[in-house]
Amino acid sequence: MLITRPDHEIVTKYCCIWSENIIDLANQKSMHVYDLKGKKANRKEFESYIKSKNPSLVFFNGHGNSATVTGYDNEPLMDERSVPSKSIIYARSCDAAQSLGPMLIQKGVRSFIGYIRKFTFFYDPLSIMKPTNDSMARLFLESSNLVVSTIIKEHTVDEANQRSKSAMFKNLKGMLSSEATFEERYAAPAMWSNINAQVVLGDLHAKI
């Protein structure tokens, strides 16, 4: 697995730290993990690993738009110039399933899971020094992590997407329940948006 984890500001730092569980899981499963954390999430390193290691699974954490996924300091890592491997890709990144995903499938990527709109989450600013203690961010990032953890457990990308969406939906129901805090109820529209924005392209039955 190749994972990109830029950490140049709060949003990327949250995704970076919340991805550590995924790396731990991959290590438990004896997968080779190529971790492009922080400044290592640059185009040169990324393309070098894609070419030399041909990873079966690529997990992007970073910003993006309909045509690009970026790394440290928003340097484009994958765009129309890229020559991807025949991997499964999950891009926790905005909008990339609009154009980049379909283009990568045409170029030979087996499956692409991403978002057709902006990936949105709420967080508690008092938790920025310890994002894994942030119960609000947990609702959003733990459920999206399920995409990759399910793939690592050798399920199909379709199952990974469904498990992730089910977890998001379970969280949404909790956020709308009478037991929810005001903050959780306030954040519910973002959860609904993420549920509807997450899509799978390419081979639904692909697995590592």
Added chain:
Amino acid sequence: MNNQVDKTGDVISNPLFKEQLKAIVLERANAMPETLRIAVGSEEFKKVDLIKHIKDEDEIGKQMMAMELGFLQALTSGAIYNTHE
């Protein structure tokens, strides 16, 4: 899980509906707890930032309007309650 028809674009492109929606979304933003920040794409916002984006109707403001409208539509259509886990 995602069978609802997305009509958010139709509403936002209608000037009358858009102004009504903008008023609702501004009220929602005014109610945002000070204890929260929202990460939308590459940026993170506190309440005051969000209100400005909505008032300016820039890309983030429109994104927030679409998000709130999509949620309201799902509530009224029952899509949220009909969705299977």
